[in-house]
Amino acid sequence: MDGKMHADSIFDALFAQAVIDNFYEEYSSLPSLGEMSGEYTFSKKHEKRMKALFVGEVRKERIGTFIKVSRKIAAAFLIILMITGALMFITSRLPPKPVRDTWGTSGTTSGGTQVALEPYYNFERALREITTDVVIAQYVGHKILEVELIEYEFVVLGRLLGNATDRIYVYEHYKQVITIVDSDGEVIEDLLHDPEQDVFPFDPDTEYLLPLRRISTVYARRINENIFWFASRIIIDLNDVTNSTISSGPLSEHSTGFNFNKNATRSKIIWYVYARTRLNPPARDIIRSEAIKDIINESPHIVVIEIGEPRFLASELEHGGGSDISVATDSYYVTVNRILKGSLRVGDEIEIKFFAETVFTGEQHIVAIEPISQGSSWYNLTSRNSLFRLGQFDEIITIIKRSTGVKSAIWILAIGLLASITSIVAVVIIKRNRQLRK
Numbered sequence: 111m112d113g114k115m116h117a118d119s120i121f122d123a124l125f126a127q128a129v130i131d132n133f134y135e136e137y138s139s140l141p142s143l144g145e146m147s148g149e150y151t152f153s154k155k156h157e158k159r160m161k162a163l164f165v166g167e168v169r170k171e172r173i174g175t176f177i178k179v180s181r182k183i184a185a186a187f188l189i190i191l192m193i194t195g196a197l198m199f200i201t202s203r204l205p206p207k208p209v210r211d212t213w214g215t216s217g218t219t220s221g222g223t224q225v226a227l228e229p230y231y232n233f234e235r236a237l238r239e240i241t242t243d244v245v246i247a248q249y250v251g252h253k254i255l256e257v258e259l260i261e262y263e264f265v266v267l268g269r270l271l272g273n274a275t276d277r278i279y280v281y282e283h284y285k286q287v288i289t290i291v292d293s294d295g296e297v298i299e300d301l302l303h304d305p306e307q308d309v310f311p312f313d314p315d316t317e318y319l320l321p322l323r324r325i326s327t328v329y330a331r332r333i334n335e336n337i338f339w340f341a342s343r344i345i346i347d348l349n350d351v352t353n354s355t356i357s358s359g360p361l362s363e364h365s366t367g368f369n370f371n372k373n374a375t376r377s378k379i380i381w382y383v384y385a386r387t388r389l390n391p392p393a394r395d396i397i398r399s400e401a402i403k404d405i406i407n408e409s410p411h412i413v414v415i416e417i418g419e420p421r422f423l424a425s426e427l428e429h430g431g432g433s434d435i436s437v438a439t440d441s442y443y444v445t446v447n448r449i450l451k452g453s454l455r456v457g458d459e460i461e462i463k464f465f466a467e468t469v470f471t472g473e474q475h476i477v478a479i480e481p482i483s484q485g486s487s488w489y490n491l492t493s494r495n496s497l498f499r500l501g502q503f504d505e506i507i508t509i510i511k512r513s514t515g516v517k518s519a520i521w522i523l524a525i526g527l528l529a530s531i532t533s534i535v536a537v538v539i540i541k542r543n544r545q546l547r548k
Contacts, residue, residue, distance in 0.1 A: 233356060233365035236342035237386045241321040242393035243272030243338065244383055246348070249312035250277075258283055260309060267317060270384045272324070272392065275336045280322060282310075282340060310345060310355075319346035319383060324393035328494050329436045329463065346383070348376045397493035402502070406509045409478035409492040411452030414500070415462070417473045418443040424466035438466035447474065451510050462489045464497065474500055 231240065247264035255261055262280045312318070322338040330337065343357035351374045354361040362370035368382050397408050406412060424438035446458040454460070462479060469475060478496035479489040491497065498506065 231342040231357075233344065233361055234367055234386060236344060236356070237321055237383060238390070240323050241271065241341045241387050241390055242324040243274050243322040244270040244387050245272075245274050245278070245320050245322065246270070246380075247278070247318055247320055249314050249316070249318065252309060252312075254309075262310070262312070264318075264320070270319075270380070271387045271390060272322075274322070274338075278322075278336045278338060280320070280338045280340055281325070282343070317348045319348055319380060320344070321346075321383065321387070326393045326395055327436070328396050328491050328496070329439055329465070331437050346379060348379070351376075351379050397496075399493070400495050402495075402498075402505065403509050405478050405493050405496055406451070406506055407513050409451070409480065409496065411454055411479050411489070412450040412476065412506065412510065413446050413452065413454055413479070414448035414450065414474065414476050414503075415444040416447055417469050417471050417475070418445060418459075419471060421461055439463045440466050440469070442469065442471070450476070450506060460487050460489050462491070464491070465494075468497060476500060476502060476506060 245264070245266045246268035247266050250263040250265055252260055252262045260282045262282070264278050264280065266274050266276050266278060321341040321344045323341045325337045325339060343355070344361065345355050346361070347353040351370050352362065352372060354370055356364050360370075368374070368379065370379075397405055399405065399408075419442070421441040421443060423440045441461060441463045444460060444462050446454050446456055446460065449456060462477065476498040478492045478498075480492050482488045482490055
């Protein structure tokens, strides 16, 4: 038995060596590359097909690389979309940054004269930050109103910003000390407005360029009319720009970019104002709908509040708190007890202006509100129907949930659409690659 196994091993070794010797013998008999290129030639058609094959392989490799990179980019983009959506949601829940409230802060001197604090605006800042409309207009007339207001009437000849009607009314305070303060609250100037001295001497034959601040509030008495304040009391005389004024004095002393001298032409000042206001956002209109669904969906904050002590009551003010341009209101300090929508927090103490005698200390209500300015602790109702009973809680929650569901569905659809587009592009590339192979 051992002899047979030994013989088989010898045979396997001899056979393997024979195969190797035969391979080298055959390999040595092959002609060199030079000899083969002289004896054997390929047709042009064959060479063309081979070249196309090599090109196709290179293209295939490139397309494969492109598809891999495209998938990675699409995946990264989807991740960025999801992170952005999450950040937007988180940011919307953050409390607003507190800022110093100055505009419209008022009080009374010992002599009964009203005092109002207003921030200082130079010409350019007023155009940029508080101007909602700019018109070219002619003066019609004015009248002194009972509640310390002067009403100026103008005919509009042209509009640079906004959609003012052909006839507008612009208001100004009198019997009031306007204290102009800087960003640190330091007093810059005190302006005493008296009807005997401070009725502006408008000329009916002169055209004026007027930057305006639209009065858009649910508390306005004439809610559907075009009524305005002067934007920082800027009045530009287009016949003679050197006569132009701002609340703090001659406009020439409060402009950083325009020279109000005798060489300043009408066209130059019009273009200057237009260039600095053309991108201003329109004045935010009030919610005019009476439907609870519209009010809830369009209001930034929906909260349950408890009414605290009043800041002022219309019944305690002269003329009952109302005026020719606004209805009577009560202002209360309130505590936020529950958040239904928006970025306020439970326990926040804010001030809300209500229509007179509609709420009282100790009551709880649901309100739709918005701050008077970004970060302010003073809030206004968003419509004339933004005060709700606690009994409407379930109805309001249902509306908010449906609105939130719709927004979430839109995000999902957008992400799904992007993924579909990416897939379609990949399929098209693959099909084209297959066609190139054929």
